[in-house]
Amino acid sequence: MATVLQARPRQFVNTAYTERITRRALRYLQSGFAVHLRGPSGTGKTTLAMHLASLMGRPIMLIYGDDRFDSSDLIGGRTGFTHRRVVDNYIHSVVKTEEDLQQRWVDARLTLACREGFTLIYDEFNRSRPEANNALLSALEEKLLVMPPDSNRSEYLRVHPQFRAIFTSNPEEYTGVHKAQDALLDRMITIDMGEPDIETEKEILISRVGLSGPDALKIVHVVRAFRRKLDLTQHPSLRSCLMIGRIVKEHELAVSKNSADFRALCADVLLARAGKRQDEGSQLLNHLLDQLPG
Numbered sequence: 328m329a330t331v332l333q334a335r336p337r338q339f340v341n342t343a344y345t346e347r348i349t350r351r352a353l354r355y356l357q358s359g360f361a362v363h364l365r366g367p368s369g370t371g372k373t374t375l376a377m378h379l380a381s382l383m384g385r386p387i388m389l390i391y392g393d394d395r396f397d398s399s400d401l402i403g404g405r406t407g408f409t410h411r412r413v414v415d416n417y418i419h420s421v422v423k424t425e426e427d428l429q430q431r432w433v434d435a436r437l438t439l440a441c442r443e444g445f446t447l448i449y450d451e452f453n454r455s456r457p458e459a460n461n462a463l464l465s466a467l468e469e470k471l472l473v474m475p476p477d478s479n480r481s482e483y484l485r486v487h488p489q490f491r492a493i494f495t496s497n498p499e500e501y502t503g504v505h506k507a508q509d510a511l512l513d514r515m516i517t518i519d520m521g522e523p524d525i526e527t528e529k530e531i532l533i534s535r536v537g538l539s540g541p542d543a544l545k546i547v548h549v550v551r552a553f554r555r556k557l558d559l560t561q562h563p564s565l566r567s568c569l570m571i572g573r574i575v576k577e578h579e580l581a582v583s584k585n586s587a588d589f590r591a592l593c594a595d596v597l598l599a600r601a602g603k604r605q606d607e608g609s610q611l612l613n614h615l616l617d618q619l620p621g
């Protein structure tokens with residue numbers, strides 16, 4: 328069953344950084360192009376996609392890329408049965424029954440979004456195999472969705488003029504993802520998202536967790552310096568800041584170099600993200616925490 332999201336996404340924090348990207352992406356969507364937000368984990372791609380979709384003011388259709396998808400998961404297929412039973416009791420001593428089972432065509436999410444003019448968010452679309460995504464090629468370019476012969480419809484579905492698509496992907500993920508087709512990438516405008524700036528991360532922590540500005544800034548500095556100095560491209564991300572921030576807030580921990588609880592929390596959240604460089608990570612983290620005020 329397809330999910331159409333009518334609700335607004337969780338509170339979106341707007342800063343100069345997010346506004347710049349939003350303005351660009353919105354411009355492309357308004358001109359009818361698909362937008363592709365590409366960037367490492369935790370850089371806010373999905374959140375921004377939801378925000379953009381809500382600004383488009385149409386119902387939102389969400390799909391998560393999946394290696395097990397085939398084209399029917401996007402377009403639809405014959406699932407379930409309709410059951411028809413005719414009981415003929417015209418001559419009361421004779422009962423004649425006739426049963427007919429027919430498979431029913433059910434539209435999948437892409438078809439629904441194209442037909443109704445929804446905004447499609449296809450999160451991590453390159454987790455699906457390229458051939459599963461083939462239907463998107465003509466939907467984005469010719470504005471026609473090619474329907475399979477057994478759909479009992481005409482061969483093509485004309486895409487609603489308000490249909491829009493927003494894709495996200497993570498270029499640095501290697502497991503469970505497929506190389507996106509050049510032809511599909513050529514039909515979208517790709518915006519590369521790096522890590523948000525310090526101001527944005529700080530504002531997100533303040534707004535989402537309720538931390539004070541100075542505490543939010545200290546956490547953002549520790550996490551960013553840890554990532555940069557260890558040269559970790561993927562982790563830790565804004566998500567790690569949010570984890571640390573939430574626990575600090577809910578358990579009233581001091582963000583200070585003298586707080587053993589805060590130091591242990593940072594170690595638990597960050598060190599596992601250093602992979603095999605645990606010793607190096609541990610030394611670096613102690614050094615960064617020692618620089619915090621007491």
Ligand SMILES: Nc1ncnc2c1ncn2[C@@H]1O[C@H](COP(=O)(O)OP(=O)(O)OP(=O)(O)O)[C@@H](O)[C@H]1O
Nearest residue numbers: 338339340367368369370371372373374497531565
């Ligand atoms: N502008 C924002 N306002 C509020 N919260 C945000 C914002 N940007 C990101 N976040 C929060 O940061 C976290 C990571 O964001 P998100 O899940 O969108 O990242 P992502 O790039 O899609 O990550 P992944 O590739 O791992 O799915 C989430 O908890 C999200 O709610």
